[in-house]
Structures are given as structure tokens and as C-alpha cells.
Amino acid sequence: MENIVSLKDLVVEFEDGERILKSISLDIKDKEFVTFLGPSGCGKTTTLRIIGGFLEPTSGDVFFEGKRINGLPPHKRNVNTVFQRYALFPHLNVYENIAFGLRVKKTSEKEIVKRVGEMLELVNLKGFEKRSVNRLSGGQQQRVAIARALVNHPKVLLLDEPLGALDLKLRKEMQTELRKIQQALELTFVYVTHDQEEALTMSDTVVVMNNGLIQQIGSPTDIYNEPVNAFVADFIGESNIVNGCMPEDCVVEFMGRKFQCVDKGFDPNETVDVVIRPEDVKVIPAEKAKLTGIVESVVFKGVHYEMTVDGVDHKWIIHSTKAEPAGSMIGMDFDPFDIHIMKKTEEE
């Protein structure tokens, strides 16, 4: 598989001198489903706008199929966008919204009828042709926006939080729909979301961003199982992150206690972030434990209970199928391979 889009050292500074993107480099493969994941304001939309041609980077290059396309206006790029709030044309009905791109390119009427028809079928909007887009539900508007972009047969589809405005059930349905469409049409999708679950379930590759920097690029499994730093670990799943140090290989000390772990190769007594997932904390009787805490609250989450436990100087989040009553003292233990040791990220 070859790279269809490549970003090289993208930097974006706005007038006030604030750096929004600080050196973004990324290769996107043909037919890949790539997701930018990160908290609000981290620069996801900005990166997408650079690929779409709506924003010129302060420095750095954008390549499309190996050709540098900096400065090429959006209407000359073989890329289409599904905008964050759909941006449908309010003066056109569903059919004309979808046909818009084809009409601009002076496609023959016969071809327009055929392709718009295909799209209406694909997004399940047959019978809505004449409907004003102002009288559609959020989910329907969403599907018009997708059809309007896809009808142009772009090589790459950019989607900026396309499901953000939908309710949970619809969002789940559309996630599956979108993934199906992407695979059926063999397109490259560049998808933006701040919802980690969405990113993990849909993508081939997840690009975790924070503060205008890429934190990690990898498959959903990699990102989930091997987060490279505390930020990724925390963002991907709610995690317990505490300060620790490594007195020797395979031993980590935190909260004044030593634990077995499987990580090595740190400097002696190097300070590290210790990341432990809520489902990896084992609840054991307090008198047998090295670490104890008082259960503050218990919430049933459907499959498991989520407990907040007040330790000495950390509030632990614990997922367990068995609830301990609030106010009781519990003990905590961890298997060595469930303790993730991460180098401290240097402050920029």
C-alpha cells in the first residue's frame, strides 16, 4: 500500500503568535481509515483543514499521491469534506445538495441522476429527494452531508466529528454505517473525533494528538495496550496515573511501596509515570495489602461497578464486578504486567 497523503513537519501559527500545530508529520496509506483523536482544541480540525486546502500551514509540506500540493485551492483537490456541522446548502433540497458537486463540474444530467440515485440508496434517503434540508433530522442531515461528499468519488474523505451532534444510539449505528461505506467503496477516510471509543472501534490507525503534537500513531490495539505516555493512557481509557520511580529493573516504587513489574531499561531511580487501568486493580482484603484506601462511592455501570477509592494521595478508580460498600476499607494489588511504566513527557 502506498501513501496517499503525507504531512511533513506542519507548523501552524495564528496571528497572535500562538503555535496551534507544532511539527505534525504523518503518512496516510491508501484505503486506510485514519482517525485523529485528541481533546478539544488540540488541533485536529486545523490539521484536517490543511489537507482540505482551507488553511495554509505556516511551514511544512502537504503531499497528495507524492505531489506537493501546498497552495492548491480546495476546489482543485481530489478530497472532499464532511463538515463538523454538516454545512448543507439551505437553499437547495436533498437531491440538489447531493448533486451540487456534479453540477459544478458540468456532469451530464444522465450521469447526475445515476450517481445521486446511487448515493441516496447508499445513505438510505430514497424518497427524500424533494425535501428541504432544513426539515431533516440531525441524522438525516448527516447522511446528506456524507452523500454530498461521496458523490464526487473523492480519493480521500475528510470527516470532522461527523457524529458529534447525534444521540448515542444513532451514533453507534452511523459508526457501523460509515465503516461499511469506507470498506465497500475502498476509500481513504481521515476522521476526526474526541471520542476515544469511536476512534478505537472504527479505525485502522489512530493518531492521538495533544497540544498540537502527535503523541502516538498506531492500531487501536497498540494504542490501547501499549500507550507510549501517561497522556495517551489517560485519554484512551480512564487510568490511574501516579508518580513513581525505578530503583532497579522490574521493580517500581510508588506511594512508598515496591511492586514487581515487567519494565526495564530505566536509569536507576528515574522518576516515571505509573499507569494502571481501572479494570487491572485487584481488590483484596485490607489486612493483606500493601496499599489500602477507603471506598468513597460506588456506581453501577451496566457490566461492572465503578468505585472511587481514597488512597493516601491518589483517588483510585477501580472497575470490578463486585461492589464494596462505600466507607469500607479495601486493599489493592496489581499483577506485574498490569503495571505500565512510562517515561515522563518533557514539558515543551
Place this chain on the structure above:
Amino acid sequence: MKQLRVLSLPYLVWMVIFIVVPIIMVAVFAFTTSDGNFTIDNISNVGQYANIFVHSIWLALIATAICLVLSYPIAFYLSRMEKHKQGTMLMIVMLPMWMNFLLRTYAWMTLLGNNGIINYLLGLIGLGPFKLINTSGAVVLGMVYNYLPFMILPLYSVMQKIDKSVIEAARDLGCNPVKVMFRVIVPLSLPGIVSGITMVFVPAISTFIISRMLGGGSNLLIGDLIEMQFLGNAYDPHLGAAIALVLMVIILAIMTVMNQFSPDDQVLI
């Protein structure tokens, strides 16, 4: 609902006293003689002023067209500026309106006069003097100058509601800037175009001060004609009312045609 109806009562009373009643009175005057008998002579007499009607409509149309062409890019540019700058710029556009209408028009008299500033400056570089004042062109200029803001404002107010992302979507789907203009901005600003045309055309077609001050004797407009029947030496309020009535019907007809272009089910975001 009920409360709203009560709140609109003062306005309804106002409408009846100051709009409905006067219109009825104009109609009554138009169809009566000075001793109160019914007649259609007034209306049929209006026909002899057809050339003045044509001239007025013509000048008003030209002025409206010029206003539209000038205002459209201004309004678009304004609407795309950063929000906090728009207010200031809008105020600058409105600034001439703070000056009295008569003064503004009078100022043009001294600028355009045969010995006026413009001819003086042209004289310095060896041109002219040109006959600027007392021409149809001067009347049109006066109309454009005075009514331009009435075109800019409604255009600006619809354009400012056009979401930036809709424009980006058009570019994304293959529109160059010209196509963005004609496929998205113009259709979406149609209601503003219609109301801008109305707000310029109606006062322009019925003005009498501008033609009086800048047009000289040869540019008599409908407004002057009506004024003469009420305040001038041609005193004949019944004919004046008839002319006013015919003018009203013409304006109404034009507006009805205009409104066909304004989409009614369009909800701007």
C-alpha cells in the same frame, strides 16, 4: 398568544389612524371633484404626465441598479470581516446618514455647480468646465448617495447569516470564487436583494427634493409633480391624490413581481 395580541394593539391603532385612514382619504380625493362629486377625470388626467412617470421610473431603476452593484461587494466584504470589526465598519457606512438629508443633498449642489469644487479642480488640470448640476446624472448620483445605505444594510444582514462553513463546503465541492458567488452567495442573499431593491426603489421613485436640488427644471419627477399639486402654484389636491394613487399601484405591482423572486420557505442558518 393572547398576550401577544394585546401587545400589538397600540401598533394596530397606529396603523389604522396613520396609514389606513390616509390611504382611504387619498383614494377619496382621487375620485372626487372639489365640490365632492364622484369623478374619474383626475385619474384619466394622470395620463398626460406619462413621460414624467417613465422618466421617474427610469431614473429610480438606474439608481437602484447602481446601488445594488456598489453595495453587493461592500456588504459581502463587511459580512466576512471579523465580528468585532464589523460593527465599526458598519458605523462608517452609516455615517453619512447622521447628517441631515437636505444638507447632504445641498452639499452636492456646491460640489457639482458650474463654479463648484469639482469643476474648479478639473479646471486646474485644464479640463472642463462640465455641466454637472441640473442633469439626470446628478439626480441619479443624489439618489445613489442618499439611498446606498438602505441597500447595504439588508444585504449585509442576510449575508452575515451565511455560515462560513457553507462557503467552504462549496469550495470543497469544486467551486472557484466566482462559482461560490453565483451558486451560493447570490441565492442565499436573495431576500436581502429583494428588500434592498424595495428600500431604494420606493423612496427614489417618489423623491422630489433630490430632483429639485440637483435636477433643475428638466428633471421633473413624480414626487415634484405631486408636491406641486399640494404646495405649489398648480394647486389641485384631487389631481395630486390621483397621481399618488397611480404611483402607489405601480410600486405595488413592481413589488409583487419582485417578491416572486424571494423564496418563502427558505430558512437561513
